[in-house]
Amino acid sequence: MKKTWLVGVLVVIMIGVVAAGLALVYFLPLDLRERSPLQPIDFSHKLHAGTNAIPCLFCHRSATRSPVAGIPAVADCRACHQFISPDAPEIRKLMGYWDRREPIPWVRGHALPDFVYFPHMMHIRAKLACSTCHGEVAAMERVTRTASLKMGWCLGCHRQHKASIDCWTCHI
Amino acid sequence: MKRRTFLQLSGMTAAGALLAGCQSKNEKLIPFLVPPNEGVTPGLATWYASACRFCPAGCGILVRVSEGRAKKVEGNPLHPVNKGKLCARGQAILQELYHPDRVAQPLKRTGARGSGDFQRISWSEGLALLTGQLTALQRDKAADRLALLTPQLRGTLSELTTAFMGAFGSPYHLSFDLLAPDWLRRANRLNFSQASLPFYDLAETRYLLSFGADFVEYHLSPVQYSNAFGRMRQERDTVRGHFTYCGGRMSLTAASADRWLPARPGSEGALALAMARLILAEGLYDRDALPAGGLGAEALLKGLAAYDLHRVAELSGLGEGQIAEVAREFAATRPALAMAGEAVAFQTNGPEAVRAVQMLNLLAGNLNRPGGVYPDAGSPDGPENSFHELISLVERMQAGRIGVALVQGDPLHSIPPATGFPQALAKVPFVVSFSSLLDDTALQADLILPDHAALESWGDMIPLAGTREGVIGLMQPVVTPLFDTRQFPDVLLAVAHGLGGALAAALPRHSYQDMVKGALQKRVGRERGEGFEATWVELLRQGGLFGTSDNRDRGRMKGYRRVPGVSLPEPAQPHFAGDKQDFPLHLQVYPSIALYDGRGAPFPWLQQLPDPMTTVVWDSWVEINPQTAASLGISQGDLVEVTSPQGALRLPAVIYPAIRPDMVAIPLGQGHHGMGRYATGRGANPLALLATNIEGKDPQPAWNATRVRLTRISAKGELVTAGNTQGSFRSELIEM
DSSP, rough: OHHHHHHHHHHHHHOOOOOOHHHHHSSOOBBOOSSSSOOOOOOIIIIIIIOOOOHHHSSSSTTTSSSSSSOOHHHHHHHHHHTTTHHHHHHHHHHHHHHOOOOOOOOOOOOTTOOOOHHHHHHHHOOOTTTHHHHGGGOSOOOOSSOOOHHHHHHHHOOOTTTTOOOHHHHO | OHHHHHHHHHHHHHHHHHHHHEEEEEEEOOOOSSSSSTTTOOOEEEEEEEOOOOOOOTTTEEEEOOOOOOOHHHHOOOOOOTTTOOOHHHHHTTHHTTOTTTTSOOOOOOSTTTTEEEOOOOHHHHHHHHHHHHHHHTTTTOOOGGEEEEEEOHHHHHHHHHHHHHHTOOOEEEEEEETTTTHHHHHHHHHHHHOOEEEOGGGSSEEEESSSSTTTSSSSSSSHHHHHHHHHHHSSSSOOEEEESSSSSHHHHHHHHSSEEOOOOOOOOHHHHHHHHHHHHTTTTTTTTEEEEEETTTHHHHTTTTTTHHHHHHHOOOOOHHHHHHHHOOOSSSSEEEEEOOHHTSSSTHHHHHHHHHHHHHHHTTTTTTSSEEEEESOOOSOOOOHHHHHHHHHHHHHOOOEEEEEOOHHHHHOOOOGGGGHHTTOOOOOEEEEEOOOOOHHTTTOOOOOGOOOOOOOOOOOOOOOSOEEEEOOOOOSOSSOOOHHHHHHHHHHHHHHHHHHHHOOOOOHHHHHHHHHHHHHHHHHHHHHHHHHHHHHHHHHHEEEHHHHOOOOOOOOOOTTTTTTOOOOOOOOOOOOOTTEEEEEEEEEBBOOOOOOTTTTTHHHHHHOTTTTSSSOOEEOHHHHHHHHHHHHTTTEEEEETTTTEOOOOOOEEETBTTTTEEEEEEBBHHHEEEEEESSSOOGGGGSSSSGGGGGOOTTOOOEEEEEEEEEEEEOOBSSSSSSSSSSSSGGOO
C-alpha cells in the first residue's frame, strides 16, 4: 500500500517536472538580444534629438522612401563634427574610424526576423510618430528598445489603426 | 569518470548546445563610410537595363542593384528578342561579376607557360609592356606579325578592332567561334546572294521540320525561339503547330517534337532532297514559288532524280513510309517551315545539306512570308569562312611569322586541338590574354590585362538572328567595377593612343563609352536631331534602340530571292574520320544547355543545373544507346574510354535510349585546365577527340564527322545525377 503511494507520488512529480521544464522552455527568454546594447561609440540620442532637437529624418533620411530608415554614413557624422566639439573623446573615436577608413560597427537594437517585411516608409506615410515603436529616443542617452516587437504587438496596433491584418501584409 | 557523472555532463552539454542554437544575438548595423553619390537609397533596389553578352543572341536584361551590388538578372520586357524572358545562362552572369577567382589586376608571367606563376603588375606597367612589343613590331616594319584573336564581334567593338588592326597594318584578325553560323551565311550567299542570317517566323508557322536545329538549347537565338515555339503550339485558338525533328540524337528540342526521325548522321541533306523530290513528283509544291526562284518543276525533278525514296530510306535508316508521310504533311500544311542546324551543318557534306533543307523552304513557298523565313536585320553580313582563316593563321603561327598575339576569349579550350592551334600558339613569342579568369589561354599567356565583367561594361549588342527589325541593345555598367580591371576595347584604345601616329588618328576617341555613344548618335541623329544627351539617357533607360523605321524598311526591301541558275544542292556521301572497323560509332558533340561551348563552366549555378535530358550535374558524360551498351557490357555510370583516331578520353557512361545505336554523344563545355575553381579539371573536353583532316581532305569544320570506339574501364564513373534516367528507381517493382 505504502509502496504504491510512493510510486504514484513519484509519477506525479515526474509529470510535474516535465511540465515545468516545458513551461520553462516556453517562457524562457530565448531571445537573448540586449534591449540596450553597448555601442562602439557612446552616441547620445538625448543630446542630438533632445537637447539639440535635430529631427529624426535628418540622419535617418531614407525612412520616408525605403523599407529601412538608414543610418548616417561615417562621412555625414564627420561633416558636422569637424567643427562641433572635435576634441571630445567620443568624437576622437569617430575620427579614428574615419582615418582608418572603417565603418562604425553599430549594434542593432531593433531587429525583426527575416520572414517579416516591415517597411518604414508606409508607417511614416500613415503619419505614425517614430516614438510609437522606438520609444522616447529623444530622452535616451543610449537607445533602449521599449517595444516587444512580437507579432501580437504588431497586430494590436494594426487593429487599432484599421490597417490590414492579412498574413500577406507582412509575411511576403 | 563515473557513469553517472558522464551522463550528467553529456546531458548538460546537449542542453547548452540546444539553448545556444535557439538564442539570437544582436546583429551589427554597418553604415556607409561615404554615401555613394548616385542617389542610392538603402533598402531600395534600382533596376538598370543592359544587354547579355554570354551568347551571340544578345538578349536584353534588367539587373536589380541594391546598395551598389548587383543582385538579380531578369529579361527586359521591352527587348524585341527575348521579350522579358531569360535563359539560365543569362541569369548566371551575376556569378561572372562575383567569381572568387577573378583576375583582380594585370599579371605578368614569371614561371614557365602553363605553370600559372604570375606576378601582379600595375596597369601602366602592363600597357607599357604591350606598347613596347607593338612598337618593336612597327620599328622592324613587321606590323603583319601582330594577330588578334576574338570571338565573332559585331557593332562598335567590331568597328574598333577592324580600325585598330587596319591602322596598325596587320590583316590577321581572326574572329572565330566554334558554333559560329558561318555555314548559314555561306548557304545564304550561294542560294540568295546575301550572307544574312535567317529569321524563322516560328510563332506563325503550322508545320515545323527541324534538321538538327536545337533552337530550345542554343541554336542562333534560343530564348526568342523557345518563346516563339510556345506561341506556335499554344497561342492560336484553333491551330497547334506540328513539329517533326530529324537527327540522330534526341536533344531537348527533339524531345519537344511530335515526331522524331533518327536519321543516320550525314544523311539529313539527302533526306531533305528526297522529301523535295516527293513533293515535286506529287505536285504538292507552291505554284508561284518555283517560277519566282527561276525554277521549273520538270527540270528540278530531273535534277533530283538521284534522291529516290528507296535509296534515301536505305541511306538514312528510316522507313520509306515515314519519310513520305512527313514530306506530304510538310507540303500539305501552309505555312510550313524547315530549319537546318549544327548537327547537320558540322558534317563533311554540311554546307550542301543546309542548302538542301533550304530547298524545302523554297518548295513550300515560305520565303519572306508569315510563318516562313525572313532575312534577319541585325547581321546582314559577317564572317563566312572563319575556319579557313583559323587554319591559315595557325600555319603562320607555326612558321613563326606571328610575333604578338592578342587573345580575347578562350580559344585553347574552344578550338579543336587537331587544327594544331595549341602548338601554334606555343610558338608565338608574346601572347596577351584579356580574360577575367585564368582560363586555358590565359595560363599560356605572357601578359594578362583583365577585362571587366559584363555587368561592369559598356557596349552595344546587336542580336544575332533574333528579330526582323533592327535592334541595338546597349550594355551599361550596373555597378562600380569591383577590381582594378579595364574593358578590352578601352585597353585597345589606350594602346592606340600610346603608339600614336596612324592608330591614334584612326581611333580619335579616348574611351569606348564615347565610341558607343557616338555610334548611337549617328544612328538616331537623322531622326531626332538636337539634344542627344536626353535621348542617350532614354536609350540607356530602356536598354537600347529597338525597331527604328529605317531598319524595318531595309529588312523588308531585301527579302530572300533565289539566285537564278544557282546549282542544285548535292549533299554527297558523308565522310568520317576513323575506319569503320576500328571505330564503329559516330560521335556527336553538342553544346551543353548550361555551359554552352564552355564559357558557362566557371559558374556554379550552371554546373549544378541538371542537364534536362540526363540530369547529370558537375560533370561530362557520354550518351550510349542501351543496345550498344549491352553489347559492350557497359552499364549506367561506368567509366568508359572513348577513343578516336585523334585521341582518347575517359568519361562516365549514361545509358540513353534516345540516341541511335550507332552513335554516341558527348556534351561540350567541361575539361578546362583553368577558369577558376569550379571549372578546373572537371569532366573532359570532347574537342580533343575531333579530327579535322577527314579522309585526306583539306581541314574543315566537321565537328560531327569523327568515329570512335568505346572500351569499358571500370564501374567507377562517379556519375552524379539529379534523377534516375531509367525511370523511377526500381520501377520494375511497380505493377501497372
